Amino acid sequence: MQFVKDRFNYLFNSTKGLILVAIAMIGIVTAVWGMLSGPMAEMGVREVVIKLLGMDIVQAEREGRIIILYHSIAMAVVAIEVYIINSLLKMKEFFKTAINATITVGYILTMVFGMGFAYFGHNWAFHGVYIFGLSLIFFAGVLLAVALNPWDPEYRVTDNAYAHTRSGASVERIAFFTMAIATLGSVLFGAIPGSYFGNGFEAFLAENVIRQPHKTLFEDAVIGHLHIMLTLIAVALSLIIGRWLNFKGILHTISMHLMWTGTIVISIGAWSVVVVEWAHTIIYVGSVLVMLSALMLVIFGWGKFIREGTAHLAKPTFGQKMKALASDPLKFGPLWQMVFMNFTVSGVGIFMAVKLTEIMRVMPWREERITLTGHWHILSALIATIILMYYGDMVNLKGKVRQWYGWGIIILSDIAFASVTIFELKRLFISEAEQQPLVNVLMILTDLGLGMLLVILAMVMIWRLSDLFKGKGRWTEEATHELSEEVE
Amino acid sequence: MKRLFLSLSLIAVLLTACQPVDLNAPMPIYETGIDPDTWAQIPAGEFYFGQHEDVESTAAYEIMITDVTTAQYADFLNAALADGYVKLDGEQIVGFYPGDEFHGVKHEERIEAGDWLFIPLDDPSQRIVFTSKITFGAKEGYENHPMTTVTWFGAWGYCKYYGWHLPTEMEWEKAARGDDNRPFPWGDEIKRENANFYSSRDPFEDMSSFGSRTSPVGFYNGKNYDGYQTLDSASPYGLYDMAGNVWQWTGDVYEGMHYRFMRGGSKDTYDMDLRLWVRNNATPTYYSPGVGFRCARDK
Numbered sequence: 001m002q003f004v005k006d007r008f009n010y011l012f013n014s015t016k017g018l019i020l021v022a023i024a025m026i027g028i029v030t031a032v033w034g035m036l037s038g039p040m041a042e043m044g045v046r047e048v049v050i051k052l053l054g055m056d057i058v059q060a061e062r063e064g065r066i067i068i069l070y071h072s073i074a075m076a077v078v079a080i081e082v083y084i085i086n087s088l089l090k091m092k093e094f095f096k097t098a099i100n101a102t103i104t105v106g107y108i109l110t111m112v113f114g115m116g117f118a119y120f121g122h123n124w125a126f127h128g129v130y131i132f133g134l135s136l137i138f139f140a141g142v143l144l145a146v147a148l149n150p151w152d153p154e155y156r157v158t159d160n161a162y163a164h165t166r167s168g169a170s171v172e173r174i175a176f177f178t179m180a181i182a183t184l185g186s187v188l189f190g191a192i193p194g195s196y197f198g199n200g201f202e203a204f205l206a207e208n209v210i211r212q213p214h215k216t217l218f219e220d221a222v223i224g225h226l227h228i229m230l231t232l233i234a235v236a237l238s239l240i241i242g243r244w245l246n247f248k249g250i251l252h253t254i255s256m257h258l259m260w261t262g263t264i265v266i267s268i269g270a271w272s273v274v275v276v277e278w279a280h281t282i283i284y285v286g287s288v289l290v291m292l293s294a295l296m297l298v299i300f301g302w303g304k305f306i307r308e309g310t311a312h313l314a315k316p317t318f319g320q321k322m323k324a325l326a327s328d329p330l331k332f333g334p335l336w337q338m339v340f341m342n343f344t345v346s347g348v349g350i351f352m353a354v355k356l357t358e359i360m361r362v363m364p365w366r367e368e369r370i371t372l373t374g375h376w377h378i379l380s381a382l383i384a385t386i387i388l389m390y391y392g393d394m395v396n397l398k399g400k401v402r403q404w405y406g407w408g409i410i411i412l413s414d415i416a417f418a419s420v421t422i423f424e425l426k427r428l429f430i431s432e433a434e435q436q437p438l439v440n441v442l443m444i445l446t447d448l449g450l451g452m453l454l455v456i457l458a459m460v461m462i463w464r465l466s467d468l469f470k471g472k473g474r475w476t477e478e479a480t481h482e483l484s485e486e487v488e
Numbered sequence: 489m490k491r492l493f494l495s496l497s498l499i500a501v502l503l504t505a506c507q508p509v510d511l512n513a514p515m516p517i518y519e520t521g522i523d524p525d526t527w528a529q530i531p532a533g534e535f536y537f538g539q540h541e542d543v544e545s546t547a548a549y550e551i552m553i554t555d556v557t558t559a560q561y562a563d564f565l566n567a568a569l570a571d572g573y574v575k576l577d578g579e580q581i582v583g584f585y586p587g588d589e590f591h592g593v594k595h596e597e598r599i600e601a602g603d604w605l606f607i608p609l610d611d612p613s614q615r616i617v618f619t620s621k622i623t624f625g626a627k628e629g630y631e632n633h634p635m636t637t638v639t640w641f642g643a644w645g646y647c648k649y650y651g652w653h654l655p656t657e658m659e660w661e662k663a664a665r666g667d668d669n670r671p672f673p674w675g676d677e678i679k680r681e682n683a684n685f686y687s688s689r690d691p692f693e694d695m696s697s698f699g700s701r702t703s704p705v706g707f708y709n710g711k712n713y714d715g716y717q718t719l720d721s722a723s724p725y726g727l728y729d730m731a732g733n734v735w736q737w738t739g740d741v742y743e744g745m746h747y748r749f750m751r752g753g754s755k756d757t758y759d760m761d762l763r764l765w766v767r768n769n770a771t772p773t774y775y776s777p778g779v780g781f782r783c784a785r786d787k
Contacts, residue, residue: 037758041758041759042686042687059671059672059676059677059678059760059763060539060669060671060763062760062763063539202540204539211595211745211747211769212745213593213594213595213596213742213744213745214593214744277594356595357595357597361595361771362770362771362774363770363774364735364750364768364769364770364774364776365747365767365768365769365770366757366761366768431612431613432613432756432776432777432778433509433511433612433613433698433777434508434509434511434612435699436509436695436696436697436698436699437507437509437696437697439699440695440696
């Protein structure tokens with residue numbers, strides 16, 4: 001009994017254990033549900049999975065199913081971010097326990113009962129529990145916002161290396177707090193129209209109404225909701241990575257001010273899509289601020305890696321600096337993925353916006369849909385890879401394993417994301433009639449990249465599972481560790 | 489050595505992407521036994537419209553049981569050119585369209601009265617051949633395939649020439665769905681043998697080279713073609729190809745937008761786009777080897 005109790009305690013009462021459970025849950029859902037679409041469907045795997053698991057797939061309900069699937073995965077990602085924030089920042093013990101417990105119960109109920117409702121017949125009790133799970137996550141968010149209160153005297157900053165106000169409030173904490181408040185507002189922005197459309201299965205995917213000249217207020221709200229939620233998840237992650245890397249100095253000051261102001265502006269922009277036609281202009285301003293903030297982090301981080309990696313050299317050459325920069329893929333990777341995002345997400349988004357009438361809207365809607373969905377799938381997956389790299393550092397991967405794990409994630413995911421980006425934009429340089437060989441290669445590279453990534457993740461999960469069976473496994477060391485102790 | 493092997497493998501994979509596509513690759517030729525000159529009778533009354541099953545109604549009308557074929561379109565061009573209904577403008581066939589009312593809505597573009605592109609003649613995917621610049625004909629093997637690489641204007645002009653019209657979205661969906669709430673013309677589920685869609689493994693596709701190609705109209709009628717057994721996939725009113733093969737232009741012109749809507753999914757889309765309520769849209773000058781049309785007429 002003690003055996004089970006100890007493991008349970010680690011998995012559900014320690015930061016690293018909680019993160020491990022959430023990653024495993026996401027991994028399982030991604031692996032199984034990834035077999036229902038794309039090349040897996042083409043190969044007939046989908047039919048086998050549906051039969052094997054006894055899924056009940058109704059054609060008219062595809063959109064609703066997918067919305068629940070997205071929410072199930074996203075809630076687990078949000079939970080991971082919350083666990084990390086709780087462990088990285090100073091936090092009162094009561095809040096830490098309450099938030100972690102609430103969000104854990106919340107995301108597990110959301111995932112298990114949401115997917116149960118969506119894919120295995122419509123048990124309405126399951127739907128109720130799914131909504132209850134989402135509500136718990138919202139409540140955990142309220143608690144997090146209270147716990148993050150940057151003006152609490154207990155959290156005052158006195159070290160001038162870290163951005164703070166005259167009264168000593170941490171600007172970084174203000175940025176975290178702003179993100180939490182903006183997230184709570186944005187949740188409601190989706191929950192209210194979601195309740196309306198969900199009533200009677202009138203669910204729709206945002207990309208399906210993108211060309212409607214007159215969208216209803218609720219349709220606009222749904223579009224705003226999904227964009228701002230993903231943005232805020234990215235904002236939170238950027239702040240997390242900054243804290244992990246002990247972001248400080250003048251760049252920290254500039255970055256944190258840009259981040260909290262950017263978060264407010266971009267959220268107001270997303271919310272205002274329901275009232276003003278020029279909401280995009282506000283969103284662009286906010287995006288620039290947030291992206292500049294992330295740029296400061298990248299400059300700081302890469303500068304730090306180079307300095308530390310060449311400290312033993314009197315006059316390092318360019319090559320030596322680059323070697324130092326890339327010596328640790330788990331530290332270099334998250335920041336690299338932020339840079340890479342500009343080519344595959346921001347760059348594509350800006351191009352689409354600038355050339356909307358001239359190019360994108362000349363294409364059929366279906367082509368535009370591919371670009372839209374590809375664009376945000378990449379952003380979501382980039383976020384996942386950054387979390388996985390941080391997780392690799394958390395579990396203290398060393399030596400060759402660290403190199404293989406880190407570079408594996410970077411290279412495989414970037415091959416996949418670059419391929420998807422070319423696929424999205426293929427109509428700019430190849431006709432429908434001539435595209436098949438190119439499409440085949442892009443699909444191979446995408447599937448190879450993502451498939452191998454899942455294999456790496458599976459290997460890590462198997463290793464972690466086997467570790468749990470050891471009396472003095474790594475899990476025993478992790479059970480009491482807080483991430484703030486590992487900030488360099 | 490390992491690195492060299494990996495690099496060479498990657499280069500080999502990438503090189504396959506540059507492989508040119510033979511647009512004139514041999515096409516299996518099959519007679520489906522379905523007459524494209526046949527019309528279905530659709531009674532007046534209510535039906536379920538859209539994914540969320542709004543109840544709508546139409547008057548009685550008739551609709552072609554298949555897409556307009558390449559041969560039919562070639563006949564139209566021969567007659568219409570002789571009548572002066574269409575004109576040859578360089579490598580294009582153009583015809584007059586009276587224009588749309590402009591409302592100045594965001595992203596809306598003006599569609600003025602004037603000559604608009606019906607079909608391009610120089611597109612490599614074009615199935616209409618203009619023999620010696622005298623007579624239009626269908627490219628060999630494509631006579632009974634749907635007419636594609638035709639703009640909305642070209643589809644609208646065809647139907648109008650004969651005193652018919654492009655079906656409205658409601659007319660299209662009612663003809664495809666009948667009076668129940670089925671997602672596909674033939675019922676609730678889709679199998680590869682029901683329709684021509686992406687990677688449906690029909691005799692016309694080769695995903696390793698040219699990809700998916702159109703099938704003759706009415707191909708999925710339960711017949712066996714050299715061992716390839718199709719399922720009878722007619723709609724409740726007897727229409728074929730209302731899911732897959734080619735997207736079909738519909739006739740509605742909506743206020744505040746210049747886009748024209750298409751229905752039915754195509755050889756290039758996954759089965760989810762073959763659900764009866766799924767819409768696609770494009771500018772009316774858009775053409776593609778995956779877009780065709782059929783006509784309707786008042787009763």
